[in-house]
Amino acid sequence: MRLQADEALVVEAVRRNGAISRTRIAAITGFSRAKITSVANGLLAKEILAEIGDGVSEGGRKPRLLHFNNQLGYVVGVDLGATSLSVAVARFSGEILAHCSEPVDVRDGPEIVLGRVIDLALDLLAHHDIAPEQIRGIGLGVPGPVEFATGLLIAPPIMPGWEAYPIREAMQSAFPNSITMVDNDVNIMALGELRSGAGVGVENFIFIKVGTGIGCGIVARGSIYRGSTGCAGDVGHICVDRNGPVCHCGNTGCLEAMAAGPPIAQRATEAAHAARSDILLRYLEQGNGVLTAADVGKAAAEGDRIAIEIIQDSGRMVGEVLASLVNFFNPSLILIGGGVANIGFQLLSSIRQGVLLRSLPLSTRHLQIDYSPMGAEAGIIGAVSLALDHVFIIH
Ligand SMILES: [Zn+2]
Structure with a gap:
């Protein structure tokens, strides 16, 4: 419009x-x-x-x-993660009318996954007597690097088959009167916080997601900063240890390969196998030989020394990278979200410590570092906001 x-x-x-x-x-x-x-x-x-x-x-x-005008139409927000999918239908006021989530494997490729996105959205619309033609905008967050101007994924490491896939066209075939905007999942989480969460009224802040991967959304002067091609904030591949393990990007010792959910689970599994922690061994057995980052969090809550150490190491590495970002960008707020953010207070306190140890005093004087209070909701609210931001064309 x-x-x-x-x-x-x-x-x-x-x-x-x-x-x-x-x-x-x-x-x-x-x-x-x-x-x-x-x-x-x-x-x-x-x-x-x-x-x-x-x-x-x-x-x-x-x-x-x-x-x-209530007859004007509606928007759809989609938050697609590596293993989960959420879809919401909202009014132009931003009010969410209906919302659903289900597990997904993004590696199944765009035809299957976007087919599911469309089916879920159509189901929600049918329940509210809304026709697909009434959808005016779609905001879609994806777990990979997006060229924002075209809405195309470029060399997404965990999304085989999605490279340059025409997501906009696929969505438009189901919702003919809509415009689709695609963005990185962390940017939409930052946008959710900016529009309706802890970021309301905050001019400069960073949202860092620690989950299967690590990335951050940057809010500069009250709007999302995407850089020249759309991949600003891709901090997961900053090197924290040259002698560290090989990352899926091909380099060694990336933050993501050292401190995200999988390396936390991996280190804990090794400790359990080496009989260094009875509690971790118990979780390993309960999980039929598989330990998750969430299990490590539970073990830490029970006071397991090894689990606490693993979480603290992860937090310290994230904190060190954030310290560089703080010195470079001078935000007043850092919000931490993503699956691993539920792991317990040790992660937050070691991230805080890592930032404070390595940042300049002036840059941390008014700096607040907290877990994202919106949690998983930030993504879907951000996706709706992304759609609303682009539903009107200004000329
Ligand atoms: Zn890497």
């Missing part, structure tokens, strides 16, 4: 605030009353906005409030 620049500012104010009076919009945009009246009338005529009930009076008669 095309908007003039003035209209876009008013639409943005409605999006950020929900039902809103013309007086409030004037205060937010700096437009005169006359200008608000003319822009709002234009948006009402285009049936993008509608008027509802009476707001709270500020002295005179009660103001009519502007909000999105």
Whole structure:
């Protein structure tokens, strides 16, 4: 849907605030009353906005409030991880109407996985009597590097078969009136925090995801910073130990190969086999020979010394890389999310320690480092926000 620049500012104010009076919009945009009246009338005529009930009076008669026309359409948010898939349908206000998740193996390739995405979205729409033609925007997060301008995955390490696959076209074939935006999963988590979470109103922050892989989303001056081709924040392949293990990227000692979920599980498995920890051995047996990072977290919560040491080592390495980012970028907030963020407080405290030890005092003076309070929700809320950010074309 095309908007003039003035209209876009008013639409943005409605999006950020929900039902809103013309007086409030004037205060937010700096437009005169006359200008608000003319822009709002234009948006009402285009049936993008509608008027509802009476707001709270500020002295005179009660103001009519502007909000999105409910007939305008809906957006779909998709958060695709290496092993999980979430799909949500939302109103233009950002309110999520329906949401579902299921396990997936992204290595099954785009035909199967996107087919599943479309089926789940169609199911959700059918339950709410919404036609596929009413979907105006789709935001899709994927666990790989995305060229943002084209929505194509470029050399994704854990997504065989997805290289340059036309995701937008596949989605448009099912939702003909929609525009699809594809972004890296960590960027959409950062966007979720920026729009509705701990990042609201924070100008410069970093969201780091520690899970099967490690990556970060960068918010600079209030918006996602993607760099020149879209892969800004790919910190998982920063070298932390030249003599470390070989990473799936081909280099040695990458942060991801040393500190993400799989190396945590791997080290714990070795310790259990070497009979260095009875507790880890018990979890290994319970898991039929497979230990996960979550098991290591449980063992640490039971006071297992080896498990605590493994988690602390991981946190220290993440913290050291973050310290370089802090010195370089000077954020005021670092949020830690992803599957491994549920592993317990030791990870957070050693990340904090790693950052503080190696950053300049001025850069850490007002720096806050916390687990993401939104957790897994950040991705799906970010995917919906990504769709909403691009549903209107400003010209
Ligand atoms: Zn690597």
